[in-house]
Each structure stands twice: as structure tokens, then as C-alpha cells.
Amino acid sequence: MQNKVLVWDLPVRIFHWLLVVAFLVAYFSEDDFLTVHVWAGYLIAGLLAFRFFWGFTSNSYARFANFICPLGESKDYFIQVIGLKAKRYLGHNPAGAVMIVLLLISLLLTVISGLAVYGADQGAGPLAGIVSSVYEDLWEETHEFFANFTVLLIVIHVLGVLLESFVQGENLVRAMWHGYKNTNDESKE
Numbered sequence: 001m002q003n004k005v006l007v008w009d010l011p012v013r014i015f016h017w018l019l020v021v022a023f024l025v026a027y028f029s030e031d032d033f034l035t036v037h038v039w040a041g042y043l044i045a046g047l048l049a050f051r052f053f054w055g056f057t058s059n060s061y062a063r064f065a066n067f068i069c070p071l072g073e074s075k076d077y078f079i080q081v082i083g084l085k086a087k088r089y090l091g092h093n094p095a096g097a098v099m100i101v102l103l104l105i106s107l108l109l110t111v112i113s114g115l116a117v118y119g120a121d122q123g124a125g126p127l128a129g130i131v132s133s134v135y136e137d138l139w140e141e142t143h144e145f146f147a148n149f150t151v152l153l154i155v156i157h158v159l160g161v162l163l164e165s166f167v168q169g170e171n172l173v174r175a176m177w178h179g180y181k182n183t184n185d186e187s188k189e
Contacts, residue, residue, distance in 0.1 A: 007090050008179040011054055012062045016176055019047050023107070023154075027147060038118060038125070045111045048104065061091035067100075074098045081167055088168050090181055096164075099157050106150045113143035 008016075026040035055064040077094035080086040086093070092100060119127030120136040131139065165172045175181045 003183050004180040005090065005183045006179050007061045007181045008176055009059055009062060010179065011050075011058070013176060013179055015047055015051055015054070019044065019107075022047065023150070027151070034122075038114075041111055041114045041118075044107060045115075048108055048111065051104065067092035067097045069094050069097055071098070081163060084167050086164075086167055090183060093164065095160060099153065099160060103150065103153050103157065106146050106153055110143060110146040110150055113139050113146060117143050 022040045022043040026037055026044060029037040029040065031037075054062055057063075060066050074094040074097060077086060081095065089096075115125050115127045116131045116139040117136065118125040119129070119131040120133045120139055123129070161172045170182065
């Protein structure tokens with residue numbers, strides 16, 4: 001018997017899709033549209049602050065404590081997915097948990113290094129006057145590395161969502177849009 005259950009609440013879904021748009025805008029507006037790039041970065045910073053807050057105060061599926069697990073469990077789960085025999089989770093599965101942590105860390109480092117570049121190069125933003133222009137190239141390289149690393153993580157994330165959708169026979173993209181997933185007796189909550 002299957003019933004629908006709200007897994008991804010509205011704040012998580014708004015966060016997710018705004019983050020997608022903000023990252024795309026920031027990534028593709030880099031030098032030619034610096035003001036747009038900077039404001040997209042500020043939006044990402046605000047979204048990250050919200051997600052860290054929501055990860056400690058939200059419902060059971062979005063709360064960090066309810067899906068972050070040991071790396072060994074994530075590795076075992078990934079092996080099960082490759083073998084097309086993975087256990088179904090209503091919320092984040094162990095491989096998804098690792099991806100969320102990696103994405104949040106990479107995005108945070110992208111934002112911090114971006115603020116440092118903006119402060120060093122333009123003398124603007126919250127780090128203006130704090131970050132020396134002597135290290136501008138280092139900050140620029142760091143910012144570009146983490147932005148590109150985030151792109152790599154996004155590609156892996158999308159491929160993982162598609163693979164998981166196939167293995168579990170459910171459309172996870174649609175679930176992230178409307179928030180609901182089907183539940184059954186084998187699901188881990």
C-alpha cells in the first residue's frame with residue numbers, strides 16, 4: 001500500500017530551486033556582469049545561512065542529524081545502488097547525505113573566496129579593507145577552483161538523482177518540485 005508523505009517541505013524546495021538559479025546566474029555572469037555576479041553570490045550566501053539554520057531546526061527529513069551518517073554507510077549504499085539493490089529512503093539516502101555536505105562546503109568556500117576576491121580586487125563588499133590585494137590572485141584561483149568543483153559536484157548530484165530515480169522507480173526531480181514521495185513498508189524514515 002502506498003500513501004503520499006510530504007518529505008521536502010516548502011522552505012527546502014524554495015532553497016533548492018533558488019540555489020540552482022542563483023548558482024547558474026553567478027557562474028555564467030562572472031566577469032562581464034560583475035554586479036549581477038556579486039548579487040547572485042550574496043543570494044547564495046543567504047541561502048546557505050538559511051540551510052544551515054534549517055538543518056538544525058526543521059522537520060525530520062531536512063534536519064542534518066536525521067540524514068548525515070558515517071562515510072562507511074554511504075560507501076555501502078553507493079555499492080548497493082551500483083548493484084541496483086539499494087534500500088529505499090524517504091528522505092536523503094546515505095550517498096545523498098555525503099553529496100549535500102560536499103555541496104554545502106564547496107558552495108560556502110566559493111562564497112568566502114568570492115567575497116575575498118571582491119574585497120581585494122574591487123575594494124568592496126564585507127571584506128573590503130580586510131583582505132589585501134597582495135593575495136588577490138590566490139583568492140581568485142581559490143574562487144575559480146571551488147566554483148568549478150561545485151559544478152563537478154552538481155553533475156555528480158544530477159547523475160545520482162537520475163540513477164536513484166531509475167533504481168527506485170520514482171521521479172525524484174518531481175518529488176523535489178512538489179515535495180511528496182510515495183511511502184511503502186520497505187521505506188526508511
